Amino acid sequence: MKPVSKNQLKHQSSASQLRELTDPDESANPLPWYITMAMGALFMWGLFYISHAYMGVNSFEGDNRTMEVAAVAGAAGPAIDGGEVYQGKCVACHQANGGGVPGVFPPLAGSEYVLGKAEKLAAIPLHGIQGKLTVKGATYNGMMPVFADLLTDAEIAAVLTHIRSQWGNKAEAVTEETVKKVREATKSHTGPWNGDEDLSKL
Ligand code: HEC
Incomplete structure (x- = not known):
């Protein structure tokens, strides 16, 4: 029991006041040893983590790394997901539902180019298109970008296979060999x- 303060003594007049507990007092409690140890361990782990982290990837590559680069940086090369390539490179124009934008970006869903000859389809992302193009009876006159240097043959094959199997489309897969052949x-x-x-001649 702590000694009563002067202030309390002065007012020790009523029984109810005497029953009051003294004010709580914060004493000096040192940090428990295990917290100190845990902090030390975390700090050591931080040093270990930084010294062992792989810093070989150039920051400018960011999310623009091709699957090939990512595979070299990471573990065994992951199977390429055509849907992911589509989300990254095509969705902005041709849209998530493959419907395109009327009058601006042609649809891939039900498109005669997507469902047609694999070689002709492979030639499209490899070189891009500019000029009058008829898709499903509508005329477009926009610019389809070139992906020859942005995507590998395997990635182009994966994304083309993806668009040939989505939104009700049903056509044979496009192989990496086909894309390679057309590139050559x-x-x-x-x-x-x-x-x-041009495309009618391919
Ligand atoms: C910047 C917008 C844009 C992006 C990104 C884009 N395209 Fe296109 N694409 C177009 C335009 C515009 C056309 C029509 C060109 C014309 O009018 O001459 C087209 C045409 C096509 C065609 C032939 C017509 C059709 O609708 O079937 C295919 C196939 C195609 N694109 C596939 C792709 C694939 C696969 C990707 C992703 C790897 C892609 N496009 C990315 C704008 C784009």
Whole structure:
């Protein structure tokens, strides 16, 4: 029991006041040893983590790393997910439902190009398209970007296989070999395909 303070003594007049407990007092409690140990251990772990972290990836690569680079940096090469490539590279224009944007971006759902010959389809992301293009009876005159340097053959094959099996589309998978073959065969072609005119010849 702590001694009563002067202040309390002065007012020790009533029984009810005497029954009051003294004010609580904060004493000096040292940090428990295990907390100190845990902090030390966390600090050591932090040092260990930093010294063992893999810093070999250039920051500019960011999310633009191709699957190939990611596979080298990471463990065994993951199977390429065509849907992921679509989300990353195509969805902005052709939309999540493959319907495109009327008059601006042609649909992939039900498109004769998507469902047609695999070689002709592979040539589209490899070189892009510019000029009058007819898809499902509607005319477009926009610009389809070039993906030859942004995507590997395997990634192009995966994304094309993906769009051929989505939104009610049903067509055979596009293989990496096909994309590779078309890349070789069209190597000397420069600039984008000129819409219907060029594509009808492929
Ligand atoms: C910047 C917008 C844009 C992006 C991104 C884009 N496209 Fe296109 N795409 C177009 C436009 C515009 C056309 C039509 C070109 C024209 O009018 O001459 C087109 C045409 C096509 C066509 C032929 C027409 C059709 O609708 O079937 C295919 C196939 C195609 N794109 C696939 C893809 C794939 C696969 C990707 C992703 C790897 C992709 N596009 C990314 C804008 C884009």
